[in-house]
Amino acid sequence: MIKDAQNAINDLNGRWLGTRQIRCNWATKGATNGEDRQTSDSKSVPDLTSNLSEDVKDKANEDAPENNPLYRTVYVGNLSHEVTQNVLHHLFYSLGAGAIEEVRVQYGKGFGFVRYSNHTEAALAIQLGNGRIVGGKPIKCSWGNKPMPPGAVSTPLPPPAASSFTDSDIITYERAMALNRMASAQALLHAQAEQLKQAPPMGMGAGASQAMYDGSYPNIDTQQQLMYY
Incomplete structure (x- = not known):
């Protein structure tokens, strides 16, 4: 019996079964030899990798803007070129989401930013402001790409000046002013061209x-x- 078992170990050890090589040896009670320990360790490798992947995912979720309290700025996209900081301030102030600390518009680029005093207020502003029609276009609200430094403190802006005009009226006025400036520039160029002809x-x-x-x-x-x- 022992001899037959030894012969089987000798014949089968090192052979290939499909894409894996067979390892045969005498079994020991308690599986304390090195190969059994290695097999046990190799089984734990996928579990360890899975745990690490979950930790990375959890860390990424914690750092996401919607879960990170350091994010307090709302990105406002798809803005008409006529939208000014005053118009944007009026709009987000009317939402009543919270205390606004800063309003910035990147003129000519179609986007701006509105910073709130805390993360919760900014999240509510994104929800309430997204899709609002400003200057004939629906704005797109999402999180700004930079968190505030820990411990940063700033003062909320005063409410925008009261006005009897709506946001639409203000934008219409800004558009009319822009057209007037363009017409004045064209008239000046025409006058200069006439002077050159008569010279x-x-x-x-x-x-x-x-x-x-x-x-x-x-x-x-x-x-x-x-x-x-």
Whole structure:
């Protein structure tokens, strides 16, 4: 019996079964030999890897803006170019989400930022402000990409100045002002172009220029005039 078992170990040890190599040896009570311990350790490797992956996921979830209390800034995208900081302040103040500490608009780039005094207020502002129509376009609200430094303290902004105009009225006014500035610039360019057309050719005075248009040349006899024609 012992001899048969030894022969089986000798014959099978090192052979391949599919893509894995067979290892055969005498079994020991309690599985205390090195190979059994190695097998036990190898079984625990996937468990350890799984635990590490879960830890990484948990850490990433904790650092996400929606779970990190250091994030207090709302990103506001899809803004019309006419939207000013005053318009944006009026809009988010009207939401009543909380105390606003800063309002910034990146003019000409179509986005801005509104910072609140805490994370909860900013989250509520994102929920209430997303999709609001401003200047004929729905704004897109999400978290800003930078958290506030721990312990940072700032003073809330005073309420925006009271106005009898709505946000839509203000934007319409800003758009009209922009169109007026554009029309003024075009009128100035047109006037300059007309002046260039009426200016005399280089090397001639105003009198000589007028004479050319009138068909007469002072101090030049008729024969010389015919030569010019």
